[in-house]
Amino acid sequence: MIWLNKSQMEESLKGFKPSEVHCIESIGKNIDPNVTKLAESLYMTRGAISKLTKKLIEKGLIESYQRSDNKKEIYFRLTEQGKVIYKVHEELHKAFQERDKVVFEQVTDEEFDSMLRFVENYSRHLDAEIKKQGLTVH
Amino acid sequence: MIWLNKSQMEESLKGFKPSEVHCIESIGKNIDPNVTKLAESLYMTRGAISKLTKKLIEKGLIESYQRSDNKKEIYFRLTEQGKVIYKVHEELHKAFQERDKVVFEQVTDEEFDSMLRFVENYSRHLDAEIKKQGLTVH
DNA sequence: CCCATTTTATTTCCCTGTCAACAAAAAGTT
DNA sequence: AACTTTTTGTTGACAGGGAAATAAAATGGG
Numbered sequence: 001m002i003w004l005n006k007s008q009m010e011e012s013l014k015g016f017k018p019s020e021v022h023c024i025e026s027i028g029k030n031i032d033p034n035v036t037k038l039a040e041s042l043y044m045t046r047g048a049i050s051k052l053t054k055k056l057i058e059k060g061l062i063e064s065y066q067r068s069d070n071k072k073e074i075y076f077r078l079t080e081q082g083k084v085i086y087k088v089h090e091e092l093h094k095a096f097q098e099r100d101k102v103v104f105e106q107v108t109d110e111e112f113d114s115m116l117r118f119v120e121n122y123s124r125h126l127d128a129e130i131k132k133q134g135l136t137v138h
Numbered sequence: 139m140i141w142l143n144k145s146q147m148e149e150s151l152k153g154f155k156p157s158e159v160h161c162i163e164s165i166g167k168n169i170d171p172n173v174t175k176l177a178e179s180l181y182m183t184r185g186a187i188s189k190l191t192k193k194l195i196e197k198g199l200i201e202s203y204q205r206s207d208n209k210k211e212i213y214f215r216l217t218e219q220g221k222v223i224y225k226v227h228e229e230l231h232k233a234f235q236e237r238d239k240v241v242f243e244q245v246t247d248e249e250f251d252s253m254l255r256f257v258e259n260y261s262r263h264l265d266a267e268i269k270k271q272g273l274t275v276h
Numbered sequence: 277c278c279c280a281t282t283t284t285a286t287t288t289c290c291c292t293g294t295c296a297a298c299a300a301a302a303a304g305t306t
Numbered sequence: 307a308a309c310t311t312t313t314t315g316t317t318g319a320c321a322g323g324g325a326a327a328t329a330a331a332a333t334g335g336g
Contacts, residue, residue: 007271017321017322019322019323034284034285035284035285035286036283036284036285044323044324045323045324045325046284046285046286047285047286047287047288047323047324047325047326048322048323048324049285050285050286050287051286051287051322051323052322052323054286070331070332071330071331071332072283072284072285072330072331072332073283073284073285073331073332074284074285099267100260100263100264100267102263103256103259103260103263106256106259107252107256111249111252111253111256114245114249114252114253115249115252115253115256118241118244118245118249118253121241121244122238122241125238125240125241126238129237129238133145155291155292157292157293172314172315173314173315173316174313174314174315182293182294183293183294183295184314184315184316185293185294185295185296185315185316185317186292186293186294187315188315188316188317189292189293189316189317190292190293192316208301208302209300209301209302210300210301210302210313210314210315211301211302211313211314211315212314212315
């Protein structure tokens with residue numbers, strides 16, 4: 001086990017695009033993710049995911065596999081190298097959370113609740129408006 | 139003066155990309171905007187603005203002009219056609235505000251203040267962190 | 277079982293915006 | 307004034323991602 005500090009971790013992710021890291025993250029977190037699942041979880045088109053996974057396979061960070069009872073869907077898993085990136089990203093995420101903790105700690109429960117309530121409210125409102133008529137939101 | 143309802147306004151903006159409308163909006167709001175000013179206000183590179191304005195000129199929505207005492211900077215203004223788009227967008231914006239008013243009215247002053255305070259706090263924190271060391275935020 | 281429909285993944289084409297190189301003008305320095 | 311540096315705008319190469327067309331497999335209905 002090798003321990004890296006924050007800048008070392010950042011350095012080791014330097015060679016990868018945010019979208020690639022996000023894709024690795026999503027593959028690591030989901031169970032049996034396929035193109036469609038990844039597209040939904042990353043809010044991208046299947047076409048984009050198809051290209052992204054292809055690139056990640058070429059880089060040796062992920063690999064694809066199929067089920068014996070399904071010749072259509074293609075699933076992905078992390079390679080050992082991919083798992084390293086996944087871990088580094090996860091640790092880096094924690095480090096940033098730790099760094100920013102002070103700000104979030106100052107927020108009281110009441111304040112947090114009211115913010116959450118507002119966001120949920122607005123979200124519900126927009127969903128309703130979208131359903132009501134067109135597709136535009138703003 | 140012609141009055142349009144919301145869907146009619148949306149329809150009349152259909153032929154323009156969001157970036158184009160935003161650019162028109164920014165040109166309409168700023169005084170003597172040049173490429174650099176627009177780039178800053180729209181958080182885009184000068185290259186992107188240069189191409190965008192070129193396209194808007196071809197479409198006849200804006201026109202460029204120079205100052206007699208400055209042969210370098212190029213300013214933009216809306217044409218009559220551009221002003222129409224500007225107005226429609228502005229009205230549409232108001233319409234959406236009106237539509238969503240109910241949600242925002244439910245937020246009390248205290249709640250609003252606490253949200254604002256949090257955001258300012260976080261923003262200041264991130265600025266400080268960026269200054270402190272690298273350029274990364276997350 | 278067979279055909280129509282749906283789901284899934286891939287590919288091609290296209291558009292948008294960034295980056296880096298460049299040219300021209302302005303500003304600063306000596 | 308003559309130079310260097312900075313600012314400003316433009317261009318071309320490039321990459322990322324969306325839309326639509328396509329192919330292949332799965333599902334559903336008769």
